[in-house]
Amino acid sequence: MAKLTLAEDLFLYPSPTGAYFCVSEHENNKSRQFLQHLLNERITPALSIDTLKHLMQTADEEHALNVLQHCQKLDWIQGLKKPLTAPDTTLEDFLPTILASFSSQKKSLLADEQGFYLGSQGFPHETAEELSALSAELAIIHKRRSGLLKNNLGLASQAWGIVNAYGNNQLGFWPLYIGRYRFMLIIAGTPFFNHPDFVSLVWTLSIRYAATTTESTHS
Numbered sequence: 648m649a650k651l652t653l654a655e656d657l658f659l660y661p662s663p664t665g666a667y668f669c670v671s672e673h674e675n676n677k678s679r680q681f682l683q684h685l686l687n688e689r690i691t692p693a694l695s696i697d698t699l700k701h702l703m704q705t706a707d708e709e710h711a712l713n714v715l716q717h718c719q720k721l722d723w724i725q726g727l728k729k730p731l732t733a734p735d736t737t738l739e740d741f742l743p744t745i746l747a748s749f750s751s752q753k754k755s756l757l758a759d760e761q762g763f764y765l766g767s768q769g770f771p772h773e774t775a776e777e778l779s780a781l782s783a784e785l786a787i788i789h790k791r792r793s794g795l796l797k798n799n800l801g802l803a804s805q806a807w808g809i810v811n812a813y814g815n816n817q818l819g820f821w822p823l824y825i826g827r828y829r830f831m832l833i834i835a836g837t838p839f840f841n842h843p844d845f846v847s848l849v850w851t852l853s854i855r856y857a858a859t860t861t862e863s864t865h866s
Contacts, residue, residue: 653712657726658691659698663841665723666849670823672805677703677714682723686853691731733854734847741851742766745844751836757848758782760829769835782820782831823849826857 661669661682669682684702685692692698699711718724734741746768747753754769762783767775785807789796797803809818819838823830830852839845 653694653696654726655694657694657728658730659685659694659702660691660725660727660731661685661846661849662722662725663843663845664721665718665725666846667840668721668723670825670849670852671821672803673824678718678721678723680704681714681718683853683857685724686850687857689733689854691727693730694726734851738765738851738855742848743768745848748842748844749832749839750834751839754835756833758831758833760786760831765830778818778833779831782833785820786822786829786831823852825849825852828856 665682666686669679669686672679675683681703684704688702692702696708696711699715700706700708703711703714705711715724742757743766746755746757746766749755750769752769756764756767756770756775756778758764758779760783762780764775764779770778789805789807793805805822807820808816811817816837817835819834821832821834821838823832
């Protein structure tokens with residue numbers, strides 16, 4: 648088997664698919680941990696074997712290259728020609744600029760696990776409050792019935808949706824696991840996760856919440 652080699656002059660950045668994979672579940676594996684550590688970086692790191700070993704917390708070069716290759720085959724990672732810096736803004740200012748891009752109806756919001764919304768676009772204030780509270784209740788129901796859904800029915804997704812008579816999604820509730828926190832992205836109509844703004848959202852939340860969790864754990 649030929650030895651894997653790295654491309655030169657590239658900077659590591661998750662794809663929208665990789666960002667979604669990274670935060671869509673609670674359970675960890677090597678690929679998800681790699682992407683989580685990458686999203687904790689404030690500047691996209693230059694691709695090198697030392698960078699990979701640092702992000703994957705391993706001294707095994709072959710293992711690091713194999714994990715990278717696995718992520719590349721699944722389109723979870725991309726190489727940029729120029730580095731990017733994480734958005735330097737507050738969530739209050741940042742969320743309204745990107746939330747509409749996730750919805751075919753330009754209506755979406757982000758809620759925390761207590762059922763309060765952090766940002767909303769397209770929903771009236773009262774509706775956003777009620778949807779956020781509903782998202783917290785759905786999370787409790789899912790946790791209570793996860794054994795049935797995952798083990799008995801083989802339904803691994805943790806998202807919930809309200810569909811019409813044709814089975815088309817009208818309103819979806821998508822959990823995002825960031826460090827020890829859970830957020831809920833609520834989207835009206837067809838969701839658009841394959842969008843650069845979704846990576847920016849996950850990156851911003853990771854810098855604010857997951858990176859802080861990691862630092863406090865190791866302090």
